[in-house]
Amino acid sequence: MGNKNTTFTEEELEDYEDLTYLTRREILVAWGKWKGLVGGQGEPDRVTRYPEEDVQKLPELQHNPFRERITRVFSSLKDSRMSFEDFLDLLSVMSSKAPLQLKAHYAFHIFDYNEDQVLDTEDLEVVVERLTGDHALLPEEKSKLVEKLLEDTDLDGGGISEEEFKHLLTKCPDFTHSFRFSV
Amino acid sequence: MEQEQFPMLVETEKCERTIRVRLDVPDGDNGSNDDEESEDEGIVITFNSLGRGTVRRRASQRSRRQPPTTTATLVHTSRRGSDTYLEVLPDLTQGVDEEETWEKLQQIRAHAVPIEEKRKLKQQLQSAPTLRTRGLAAFKLSRRKFFSQTKSRLREMISKIELWHWSLRYVEGNFGTGLVAFFTFIKWLLYLNLFTCVLLGVFILVPQIFLVHSKDSCIVDSWPNSVYDNETFLYENDTNCCTKYYNEIQSNSPKRDNYYLIQLVQDGVQGTGPLELSYLFYGYYPRHILVLEVAPEWKYNLPLAYLLVLVVTLILSLVLMVRAAARGLRESLRSSEGQFYQYCNLIFGGWDYCIENNKAASIKKKAIYNELCNHLETERYNEEKEQRTKKERCRLYMVRLLVNMVVLALLSVSFVAIYKSTIFAFDHLKDAKDSKESEQDKLMILLFEYLPSGVIVTLNIIIPYLLRALVKLEHYTPNSILVLTLIRTVFLRLASLVILLISIYQSIPACPDSKPSECIDECTRPWCWETYVGQQLYKLTILDLIIMFLTTFLVNFPLKCIGHKLMRGSQIGAAIGDIEFAIPKHVLDIVYGQTLCWLGMFYSPLLPAVTCIKLVLVFYIKYFDCKVNSSQSSQLYRTSRSNALFISILLVSFIVTIIPVGYSIAEIKPSLACGPFRGLDTIWSEMLAVIEESPDWLKAVLLFLGTAGFAVPAIIFLILAGYYYYAVAAANKHMVSLLKNQLVLEGHDKQFLLSRLNHMIKMSAEEGGENTSARSSRPVEDETGHSNDQTLEA
Numbered sequence: 008m009g010n011k012n013t014t015f016t017e018e019e020l021e022d023y024e025d026l027t028y029l030t031r032r033e034i035l036v037a038w039g040k041w042k043g044l045v046g047g048q049g050e051p052d053r054v055t056r057y058p059e060e061d062v063q064k065l066p067e068l069q070h071n072p073f074r075e076r077i078t079r080v081f082s083s084l085k086d087s088r089m090s091f092e093d094f095l096d097l098l099s100v101m102s103s104k105a106p107l108q109l110k111a112h113y114a115f116h117i118f119d120y121n122e123d124q125v126l127d128t129e130d131l132e133v134v135v136e137r138l139t140g141d142h143a144l145l146p147e148e149k150s151k152l153v154e155k156l157l158e159d160t161d162l163d164g165g166g167i168s169e170e171e172f173k174h175l176l177t178k179c180p181d182f183t184h185s186f187r188f189s190v
Numbered sequence: 191m192e193q194e195q196f197p198m199l200v201e202t203e204k205c206e207r208t209i210r211v212r213l214d215v216p217d218g219d220n221g222s223n224d225d226e227e228s229e230d231e232g233i234v235i236t237f238n239s240l241g242r243g244t245v246r247r248r249a250s251q252r253s254r255r256q257p258p259t260t261t262a263t264l265v266h267t268s269r270r271g272s273d274t275y276l277e278v279l280p281d282l283t284q285g286v287d288e289e290e291t292w293e294k295l296q297q298i299r300a301h302a303v304p305i306e307e308k309r310k311l312k313q314q315l316q317s318a319p320t321l322r323t324r325g326l327a328a329f330k331l332s333r334r335k336f337f338s339q340t341k342s343r344l345r346e347m348i349s350k351i352e353l354w355h356w357s358l359r360y361v362e363g364n365f366g367t368g369l370v371a372f373f374t375f376i377k378w379l380l381y382l383n384l385f386t387c388v389l390l391g392v393f394i395l396v397p398q399i400f401l402v403h404s405k406d407s408c409i410v411d412s413w414p415n416s417v418y419d420n421e422t423f424l425y426e427n428d429t430n431c432c433t434k435y436y437n438e439i440q441s442n443s444p445k446r447d448n449y450y451l452i453q454l455v456q457d458g459v460q461g462t463g464p465l466e467l468s469y470l471f472y473g474y475y476p477r478h479i480l481v482l483e484v485a486p487e488w489k490y491n492l493p494l495a496y497l498l499v500l501v502v503t504l505i506l507s508l509v510l511m512v513r514a515a516a517r518g519l520r521e522s523l524r525s526s527e528g529q530f531y532q533y534c535n536l537i538f539g540g541w542d543y544c545i546e547n548n549k550a551a552s553i554k555k556k557a558i559y560n561e562l563c564n565h566l567e568t569e570r571y572n573e574e575k576e577q578r579t580k581k582e583r584c585r586l587y588m589v590r591l592l593v594n595m596v597v598l599a600l601l602s603v604s605f606v607a608i609y610k611s612t613i614f615a616f617d618h619l620k621d622a623k624d625s626k627e628s629e630q631d632k633l634m635i636l637l638f639e640y641l642p643s644g645v646i647v648t649l650n651i652i653i654p655y656l657l658r659a660l661v662k663l664e665h666y667t668p669n670s671i672l673v674l675t676l677i678r679t680v681f682l683r684l685a686s687l688v689i690l691l692i693s694i695y696q697s698i699p700a701c702p703d704s705k706p707s708e709c710i711d712e713c714t715r716p717w718c719w720e721t722y723v724g725q726q727l728y729k730l731t732i733l734d735l736i737i738m739f740l741t742t743f744l745v746n747f748p749l750k751c752i753g754h755k756l757m758r759g760s761q762i763g764a765a766i767g768d769i770e771f772a773i774p775k776h777v778l779d780i781v782y783g784q785t786l787c788w789l790g791m792f793y794s795p796l797l798p799a800v801t802c803i804k805l806v807l808v809f810y811i812k813y814f815d816c817k818v819n820s821s822q823s824s825q826l827y828r829t830s831r832s833n834a835l836f837i838s839i840l841l842v843s844f845i846v847t848i849i850p851v852g853y854s855i856a857e858i859k860p861s862l863a864c865g866p867f868r869g870l871d872t873i874w875s876e877m878l879a880v881i882e883e884s885p886d887w888l889k890a891v892l893l894f895l896g897t898a899g900f901a902v903p904a905i906i907f908l909i910l911a912g913y914y915y916y917a918v919a920a921a922n923k924h925m926v927s928l929l930k931n932q933l934v935l936e937g938h939d940k941q942f943l944l945s946r947l948n949h950m951i952k953m954s955a956e957e958g959g960e961n962t963s964a965r966s967s968r969p970v971e972d973e974t975g976h977s978n979d980q981t982l983e984a
Binding site for chain 2: 070081118131160185
């Protein structure tokens with residue numbers, strides 16, 4: 008797989024290797040998957056931006072309750088489209104070698120539904136709702152849960168800021184195990 | 191850190207509020223003090239002019255110039271919508287050397303910006319003027335580069351040939367990471383066993399195969415005097431004769447030619463027949479110093495090697511397990527710090543991002559929902575617990591006491607049953623073997639041989655059901671229920687093994703009036719009891735594998751077929767066919783198998799190899815069970831907790847196995863007819879003999895280690911060290927709560943500052959509205975020392 012690729016020059020591959028946490032093999036596999044996802048009409052190239060819905064067809068994202076937020080956060084121009092390099096960014100952050108701080112940063116933005124740079128009650132309520140899916144908690148249970156969450160983690164009032172979130176995630180050991188997938 | 195930075199309001203505009211920030215960081219280095227890791231050396235600041243967080247800028251501006259006066263430089267910004275995310279990197283214009291550049295290049299990927307920005311950053315870094323390193327520093331740098339490159343290439347190669355990679359990916363995608371932890375545990379055990387295998391193979395098996403030794407001669411009145419054997423062991427020739435008789439008996443055992451194949455299979459499973467005198471068991475290894483055929487000066491003391499390698503292997507396994515356990519324990523301790531962190535762990539870390547399957551996703555959502563309900567339930571339980579009246583509390587404690595007693599009674603009954611059945615089988619086996627002519631007796635022999643194992647297996651199936659039913663009466667939280675049931679089942683499994691060992695021990699008694707020169711005595715114990723023990727454990731291992739195979743393929747698979755295919759849709763069908771993959775039960779199976787391996791390692795040096803093969807087969811059996819037979823588990827298994835749990839159970843069983851093995855090495859007399867330790871009083875006396883022959887200072891040191899004069903101070907020292915670490919941990923906990931309070935205060939400070947900032951903006955906006963023409967409409971980038979500076983101080 009690694010020896011007979013014609014789409015990337017050696018320089019480009021090295022470049023990508025330096026800029027992401029992916030290995031050479033993973034980059035090539037990612038390219039193959041990218042072609043499969045968006046290459047409806049003809050051979051896709053690396054700079055064209057494709058609509059988000061195509062990317063959300065990736066098996067790991069298809070059933071993820073946060074998929075729209077993921078594609079929105081990783082889209083570099085925020086135009087609900089992603090290019091191949093955005094896709095590589097996504098895979099790099101999701102790889103098991105990415106450090107906790109990096110993952111925490113992106114996770115914060117993924118969970119921040121109203122994009123006000125804090126995780127407040129409405130964000131958390133939407134998160135809990137998405138997580139439980141069809142089996143919804145009763146509204147009073149949900150609000151009690153969110154309130155308890157905020158009360159114990161928000162140290163200065165006004166919602167969970169990014170720094171507080173990063174600090175919080177160092178206490179959640181399951182986060183590093185679950186916030187990843189590989190190609 | 192915050193006290194030293196002054197956000198400076200540089201200029202405002204008429205129609206827009208623009209805040210430009212110039213940071214003067216007085217300390218000379220990068221000013222990084224939020225994390226110790228070197229991944230991100232900058233200071234990250236996000237402001238919001240509304241008093242919350244972000245600086246809003248016009249989208250078209252990008253700042254690139256590096257003002258030379260400051261040491262913390264605004265190198266680049268990026269856009270996220272209309273907000274600006276400022277990232278500050280150390281100043282590059284002061285001539286950094288190659289090493290720093292290289293390190294910064296490595297850290298680029300840790301920046302949370304799109305690839306485009308990272309590429310530009312990389313180009314900037316590479317084109318910035320650097321000082322060349324020379325001499326030793328250059329050499330060190332090139333070596334570091336080389337190592338890091340090789341490491342990443344190696345890691346890539348290893349990941350290509352990783353064992354069972356695709357199976358694990360499938361499980362991950364369809365069942366979540368909790369189950370992957372179980373299969374990873376099997377893989378880890380396989381590697382541990384392979385390591386043990388290699389050690390044993392290299393130090394015991396290979397010399398035995400390739401080196402030679404002198405023959406055991408049974409001539410009563412002459413010493414062995416061949417050319418190889420100048421330093422042979424001095425023992426009575428009678429033991430040589432015992433060996434000869436034993437070997438003869440083994441080779442002359444009657445073969446039943448009619449049922450040759452069945453006999454072969456039976457021998458293979460039980461380790462009898464031709465396998466008894468093979469490399470598989472202890473009895474084959476001679477008590478000689480082995481030599482190279484071509485060069486008789488190269489000697490290899492086999493008995494000593496046998497003993498030492500076993501001990502060293504056990505110690506190394508212990509070290510590896512403790513390391514893995516410490517890692518897992520650290521993680522699980524972190525998450526159990528408080529109820530709220532459990533909520534956070536569940537909500538932020540609860541979703542497995544690798545799930546690829548719709549069904550798995552919906553099951554996962556249900557599992558998360560269940561766990562949340564569990565937590566809320568626990569909350570309610572705790573509240574209710576505090577409100578319990580005295581009478582209710584009394585009643586609950588009585589119930590718990592009763593249940594515990596019932597559980598103890600159940601466990602003791604099962605132990606007694608195992609013991610009695612083993613003794614019963616053993617006695618009747620002897621009688622049956624003496625008259626083994628009739629067909630019925632042959633059947634009875636088979637029955638008696640498998641009676642103890644059958645009893646153990648039956649109990650292992652029935653008792654856990656009863657335990658699960660009983661624990662519901664005790665009204666514990668769900669987590670406690672899980673742990674309690676697990677502990678009780680572990681007791682059952684381990685204790686049944688211990689009882690088996692005791693019953694084996696009973697069958698090799700030291701008879702009261704045995705003469706030392708008799709090969710065996712009138713109690714008719716087996717010629718070679720070590721091989722007998724090895725055979726029992728080998729038999730148990732193979733039996734374990736067969737039972738797992740049968741359960742999966744002949745019990746669970748038909749049940750699932752019946753439940754799902756034949757009685758589809760009905761409730762009974764669902765009840766029969768829906769088998770959950772209960773991780774604790776399967777973990778106990780694996781741990782049981784590994785315990786057997788450790789117990790039998792001394793008496794059957796090839797048992798780890800057998801266990802390796804067994805583990806590979808077990809992986810596929812469990813994988814089939816998980817993939818085909820089971821429906822999704824509705825219980826959430828968290829990876830961090832699972833890892834700690836599995837390894838702790840393994841450690842407990844390891845410690846339990848050390849005791850019988852240690853006792854048998856130190857106290858029981860080895861059999862006269864076979865093995866590398868025949869003729870000695872105990873196996874450990876071999877070691878003592880070697881110590882006797884070592885130089886005086888070594889002898890003195892080693893002997894001192896065994897006395898009480900060393901042991902008592904050592905114990906006292908260990909207790910003190912343990913207490914010291916406990917005190918340090920308590921002090922750290924106190925420190926953490928102090929720092930938390932300090933953080934809250936800092937947060938209040940920040941709020942105050944931001945509100946002042948807001949105030950200043952409003953004031954200057956009003957002022958700006960008064961002088962319209964004097965201001966330029968386009969703010970210039972990064973002006974230094976402008977006359978419109980206003981300073982905000984805390």
